[in-house]
Amino acid sequence: MDARLPALAEQLLLIERELRLLGWWSVQAPSAAALASQEPFCVDTLSFAEWLQWIFLPRMKILIEQQADLPQASGIREMAEVTYREQPVQTRQLLEALGKFDRLINGKA
Numbered sequence: 001m002d003a004r005l006p007a008l009a010e011q012l013l014l015i016e017r018e019l020r021l022l023g024w025w026s027v028q029a030p031s032a033a034a035l036a037s038q039e040p041f042c043v044d045t046l047s048f049a050e051w052l053q054w055i056f057l058p059r060m061k062i063l064i065e066q067q068a069d070l071p072q073a074s075g076i077r078e079m080a081e082v083t084y085r086e087q088p089v090q091t092r093q094l095l096e097a098l099g100k101f102d103r104l105i106n107g108k109a
Contacts, residue, residue, distance in 0.1 A: 001067055004104050009064050011101040012057055018094040024049035041079060048083040074105035 019025045024047075029035075034045035041051050056076070063070060077098040084091040 002070060004070070005064050005067065008060070008070075008101065008104050011097055011104060012060055012064070014097040015052065015094065015101065016057060018097055019049055019053060022049070022090065022094065025053060026050065030054055048080065071105055074102040077102050 016025070030046055030050055034042065034050075035054060037043075037045040039045070041048065042055060046054065062068070077095055080091070080095055080098050084095070088095075
């Protein structure tokens with residue numbers, strides 16, 4: 001078992017928590033067409049928060065639960081910094097959680 005799995009699972013919970021605290025967690029799933037976008041981060045069909053909730057978090061949870069191969073690298077925080085550049089104070093905790101996730105994946109935690 002990859003020794004990072006417990007810490008990564010914790011980070012996913014923290015990311016979800018921050019999305020909820022920010023009021024960006026939705027009970028209504030996007031349409032199947034929106035979720036099937038072929039664009040990176042589904043930029044043409046989803047907000048970044050929606051992508052985190054409906055694509056990123058579920059996929060990572062599955063990898064962790066199945067103890068499958070993890071990505072070799074992650075730069076999710078960088079994308080979030082660009083997306084939320086006008087909201088640096090409001091999104092500080094979310095950015096920190098995403099940054100820690102990146103460091104764990106990149107082996108720099």
